Amino acid sequence: MPLAVRAAVLDEPGTPLRVEELTLAEPKEGEVLVRIQAAGVCHTDLHYLAGDLTCATPIVPGHEGAGIVEQVGPGVTRVRPGDHVVLMWRPRCGNCAYCSTGRPALCESARIQIATNGLLDGTTRLRRGAEDVHHLLGASCFAERCVVAEQSVVPVPADIPPRIAALVGCAVVTGVGSVLNVVTGAAGSSVLVVGAGGVGLSSVIGARLVGAGQIIVADVVPQRLELAARLGATHTIDTREVDLVDAVHDICADGVDWALEAVGRARTIEQSFAALRKGGAVVAIGLGRVGATFEVPINQLVQQEKRLIGSLYGSANTVTDIPKLLELYRAGRLPLDELLGPAYPLSKVNDACQALLDGAVGRVVLDLDLDHDEEA
Secondary structure, eight states, X not given: OOEEEEXXXXXXXXXXXXXXXXXXXXXXXXXXXXXXXXXXXXXXXXXXXXXXXXXXXXXXXXXXXXXXXXXXXXXXXXXXXXXXXXXXXXXXXXXXXXXXXXXXXGOTTHHHHHHHSSOTTSOOSEEEXXXXXXXXXXXXXXXXXXXXXXXXXXXXXXXXXXXXXHHIIIIIHHHHHXXXXXXXXXXXXXXXXXXXXHHHHHHHHHHHHTTXXXXXXXXXXXXXXXXXXXXXXXXXXXXXXSOHHHHHHHHSTTOEEEEEEOSOXXXXXXXXXXXXXXXXXXXXXXXXXXXXXXXXXXXXXXXXXXXXXXXXXXXXXXXHHHHHHXXXXXXTSSOGGGGEEEEEOGGGHHHHHHHHHTTOSSEEEXXXXXXXXXXX
């Protein structure tokens, strides 16, 4: 039987989200129904809300979520009702050329979800009266419940706090993963992290985990820089006050070995490139608006052997990397509790998005239990 669920709906880019009741169909073959406990608010969501990234509307945003499986469709074998899971906004089919060669973040099946704003069969399980409502990145977890493909969930231990589990599904696996899976020879090296949001701070945690010698963090919010220092940054740069490149060269005369750009802006990518030493590399992990470009000096690229690397979703094998990251958290090796920022109920989703825009410290999270507390 279809369920009535409360969800945040985007009708048009540039307009506020509306929390309203939708109809959610039962999971079909290979799909699962998840009751959402927590959902992180990511800048990627804001890109879709603003129209910087395009999607079909109406649509339910949210791609960084965690919850409990309530129902499974025919053919589902990896999870069962009662399992705690993290959502993945890039499914892992396990069969395509990318999955087969160890690059599941580029899995071909994601193209269907992106092109149709539906699930893996290209259709939606959400309706508003007679109108179809679309799924963002196959997840749509700004809602009480969602139906997702089995390939879009990872089982996790039940004792992991939901807010932590949600963060690991996007910000943490992207930031920590970019260090573990892309940065090589990091022990003792110099690492610049540009942007101290959820992904950038996760990169700081990753750089500390692997023993980077100097961890330099740049941002425009002093409180974020203070948190970065607590998480392992050896130097911080407030780019409202000083030039990023000059400040980096004051710390490392020859420049840094690695720069992780977590903002997704042309200017900061160009600055990250300029801050490299010879043979250094920029790892771009922040998404920008559709069509955005940047410039780099060709002769520096060639004569100084600088490199530019893109990394999607931490270049991770999420099915195995997410459980490993949670085990590191349980062992006290990843201080993920420090990443948690303000929490909001689903009913205050627009306030949560505004908090992120205003420079909230730590990851802004929707906590669905807060809605139950309000109702009580």
